[in-house]
Amino acid sequence: MFERVTVLAGGVGAARFLEGLTQVVPPESITVIGNTGDDVELHGLTICPDLDTVTYMLAGLADQERGWGLANETFHALESLKRFTNETWFQLGDRDLATHIFRGSLLRGGFPLSEVTARIVRSLGVRSTILPMSDNPVRTWLETDAGQLDFQTYFVKHRAEPVVRSVDFVGAAQAAPAPGVLEAIAQADAVILAPSNPVISIGPILAVPGIREALHETSARVLAISPIIGGKAIKGPAAAMLNSLGYGASASAVANLYRDFADVFILDETDRDLRPAVEELGMRTVVCPTIMKGLPEKIALAQAVLEAASS
Numbered sequence: 001m002f003e004r005v006t007v008l009a010g011g012v013g014a015a016r017f018l019e020g021l022t023q024v025v026p027p028e029s030i031t032v033i034g035n036t037g038d039d040v041e042l043h044g045l046t047i048c049p050d051l052d053t054v055t056y057m058l059a060g061l062a063d064q065e066r067g068w069g070l071a072n073e074t075f076h077a078l079e080s081l082k083r084f085t086n087e088t089w090f091q092l093g094d095r096d097l098a099t100h101i102f103r104g105s106l107l108r109g110g111f112p113l114s115e116v117t118a119r120i121v122r123s124l125g126v127r128s129t130i131l132p133m134s135d136n137p138v139r140t141w142l143e144t145d146a147g148q149l150d151f152q153t154y155f156v157k158h159r160a161e162p163v164v165r166s167v168d169f170v171g172a173a174q175a176a177p178a179p180g181v182l183e184a185i186a187q188a189d190a191v192i193l194a195p196s197n198p199v200i201s202i203g204p205i206l207a208v209p210g211i212r213e214a215l216h217e218t219s220a221r222v223l224a225i226s227p228i229i230g231g232k233a234i235k236g237p238a239a240a241m242l243n244s245l246g247y248g249a250s251a252s253a254v255a256n257l258y259r260d261f262a263d264v265f266i267l268d269e270t271d272r273d274l275r276p277a278v279e280e281l282g283m284r285t286v287v288c289p290t291i292m293k294g295l296p297e298k299i300a301l302a303q304a305v306l307e308a309a310s311s
Contacts, residue, residue, distance in 0.1 A: 002306060006031045006188040006220075010201025011038070011050040012067035012235055013227055013292075014194035015057035018128075020298025021192075022058060024306060027127035031184040033211075035196070036113070036132045037140035037169055037204030040152040042090055043081070045100040046107055049152070050201065051117055051132060052099060059124040067235065070095045089157040114178040131184065133205045136175035140200050141168045151200060160237035163244050167199055172207035177214075185214040190309035193224035195290065197238040198257045199245065215261040221309045223264040225290060225301070226251035230270040234291065252277040259283065264308050266290060266301075284308075 002025050007018060009032050021030060034051045041047070049068070056062040056070055063071045073093035082088050092100070099120060106116045112135040121130050140151040144162035154162060185191055196202050206212045215222055228251045233239045239249035247253045251271045258265070259281040267274060268290040278285045288304040291297065 001025070002189040002309070003029055004031070004184075004188045005029055005306075006033065006184045006191045007194055008033050008192070008196075008202055008205050009050065009054055009194045010035050010196030011053040014050075014196045014201070015054045015062065015067070016292045016298055017192075017194045017225065017301065018054060019057050020292065020295065020300075020302040021305075022128065023295070023299045024302045027058070030128040031180070031188075032128060032130045033181055033184060033205060034117075034130060034132055035201050035204050036134065037138050037172075037200065037207075038151050038155075039137070039139065040090070040150065042087070043092075044104065045092075045097075046104050047090070047092075047100050048103070048113075048117075048132070051130060052096070055117075055121055055124060055126055055130055058126045058128055058130075061124065069093050090152060091156075112178070114180070129180070129184075131180050132178050133181065133211065134175040134208050135178050136171060138169055138171040138175050138204055138208065140204055141170050142166070142200075143168070155237070160240070164237075164241050165244065167203065167245070169204045169207040172204065173209065175208045177208055177210050182210055182214045185211070185218050185220070188218065188220040190306065191215065191218060191220050191222045192305060192309075193222070193258065193262070195225040195227040195234075197227060197233070197236055197241070198254050199238070199241050199247075212261065221263045222261055223266060223305055223309055224255070224258045224262045225266040225305065226254050226268065226271070228254055228271075229268040229290065250274065252281075255281055255283060266305060266308065 039048045063069045113132045142164050143166040146162035242249045252274045255265045255278045265283045267287045275285045286308040
């Protein structure tokens, strides 16, 4: 039995994996280190999409079909907001607004994001620990063929259509890991990189000084799950982004981004033929089904990853 499992997480893919993981190990044994590079300030609110996606999923409140937001959501406030501004491209549900209003009031009161996140997590009945990667603001900016865009403008407003030429994590060099982040990596029995976009979901976490080094130094086995299957992403712009940045859209390209600290790489059965290429990078490779269609598949993937961590 693993007493401490730490997961580096982006949004939807990570949330689905974590839903399965909480069925395999006690939720209290799991610490999630969440990406905050996607955070955005809109309408006077601080919105943390990846932290909220994971929190809502673990609280049993998530919209499973969309993968983001709350189930049975309405958007009356957003419709009313259209009377005053055209900047209503970011979907804010009525119930979701409560989270952002509460977060904003505490941040303005001087509380760090880690403390605010802990209060939200406790209030929603989540038994796992969820930590932002940093209490300092880090924002992902993209140089694209449509100009320089913050991540949410690129992803939501422009529907991830512009071609990405470069990525910059603004503020990362000056940031520090949030309280508990380095300890969660150092004291873990296993560290898992969820099947999230390696560039803009895991990348910002690794850009915070000290976190990549902690992955090098931990005595825990570090495992990474490929978000690319058969050259494509299940959801989101990961494949197109990996191609336009020159890495190539393949599971082996993802493995190469983690080669300096990952011990085990999880490939989908579709990419079985990439096993030798990944093993040449110095990682043990495990091949198993990684597409999470429903809860049984999520649980099976979590079990396979933990078996790889213990073998």
